Amino acid sequence: MVVHQLExxxxxxxxxxxxxxxxxxxxxxxxxxxxxxxxxAHDYQMSFAAxxxxxxxxxxxxxxxxxxxxxxxxxxxxLGTLRQAAALLESFEEIWIGRATxxxxxLGEKGSA
Amino acid sequence: MMTVISTVTDPEALTLTVVAQFAASPDxxxxxxxxxxxxxxxxxxxxxxxxxxxxxxRVGGESRYxxxxxxxxxxxxxxxxxxxxxxxxxEFSNGLAGEDGEPxxxxxxxxxxxxxxxxxxxxxMTTESTFVDVAQMEKMLAMGMRExxxxxxxxIDDVLMSEYA
Numbered sequence: 001m002v003v004h005q006l007e008x009x010x011x012x013x014x015x016x017x018x019x020x021x022x023x024x025x026x027x028x029x030x031x032x033x034x035x036x037x038x039x040x041a042h043d044y045q046m047s048f049a050a051x052x053x054x055x056x057x058x059x060x061x062x063x064x065x066x067x068x069x070x071x072x073x074x075x076x077x078x079l080g081t082l083r084q085a086a087a088l089l090e091s092f093e094e095i096w097i098g099r100a101t102x103x104x105x106x107l108g109e110k111g112s113a
Numbered sequence: 114m115m116t117v118i119s120t121v122t123d124p125e126a127l128t129l130t131v132v133a134q135f136a137a138s139p140d141x142x143x144x145x146x147x148x149x150x151x152x153x154x155x156x157x158x159x160x161x162x163x164x165x166x167x168x169x170x171r172v173g174g175e176s177r178y179x180x181x182x183x184x185x186x187x188x189x190x191x192x193x194x195x196x197x198x199x200x201x202x203x204e205f206s207n208g209l210a211g212e213d214g215e216p217x218x219x220x221x222x223x224x225x226x227x228x229x230x231x232x233x234x235x236x237x238m239t240t241e242s243t244f245v246d247v248a249q250m251e252k253m254l255a256m257g258m259r260e261x262x263x264x265x266x267x268x269i270d271d272v273l274m275s276e277y278a
């Protein structure tokens with residue numbers, strides 16, 4: 001196993017980038033497929049410039065990359081495809097854990113079944 | 114008692130296997146899938162409860178449902194049943210639907226294979242989900258199925274672990 005030590009500065013950048021709920025949300029949403037800054041901005045109650053600033057913080061932490069596509073800037077997550085798949089599967093894992101928990105609650109009710 | 118016994122994710126095969134154990138008979142666990150009024154109480158997360166407008170629970174049958182988000186948004190979905198072997202096995206596909214409630218063309222459905230076994234006086238339920246690619250997974254998640262912000266925490270772990278791995 002090759003151990004690659006992140007420099008403290010880089011760790012700080014990752015933590016600072018993900019310490020904000022909007023940035024976590026943006027990061028989460030671009031994991032599977034790229035989204036333009038304007039479509040991201042559409043979904044938050046803040047200015048285009050504010051969203052762009054959040055994206056820049058994620059970009060400096062190397063969590064996302066930006067790619068020009070005509071007039072649009074597309075934000076992509078910087079995880080490899082396999083890592084994207086792993087992260088997305090974890091989301092579905094959460095979904096099934098939630099579902100199983102709710103099924104157990106329904107079955108636990110008196111006279112439900 | 115822990116409900117979920119184990120989970121296995123295979124990012125290369127794009128499959129997820131979740132094993133859960135319930136203190137109820139296989140017939141009772143089967144019932145929460147068969148009865149649409151029970152099904153809609155657990156299919157969607159509390160933030161996006163599901164309403165099944167059709168649940169034709171037989172081989173070749175289809176279901177239609179929508180979920181209602183906190184802002185009134187209503188993403189639609191559908192099921193198509195391939196195997197109904199009461200109370201042992203269930204196999205169906207689950208896809209996205211348009212505003213008219215009908216399957217959206219060009220978006221592959223995900224596969225679900227569910228088995229029920231008597232175990233230790235209760236029932237062990239294994240759900241295997243199969244996906245086509247990351248784009249499909251993201252589209253399904255965008256439907257409001259996410260359970261909350263928990264994943265973001267996992268993703269922070271992922272990012273840090275990828276740097277150290």
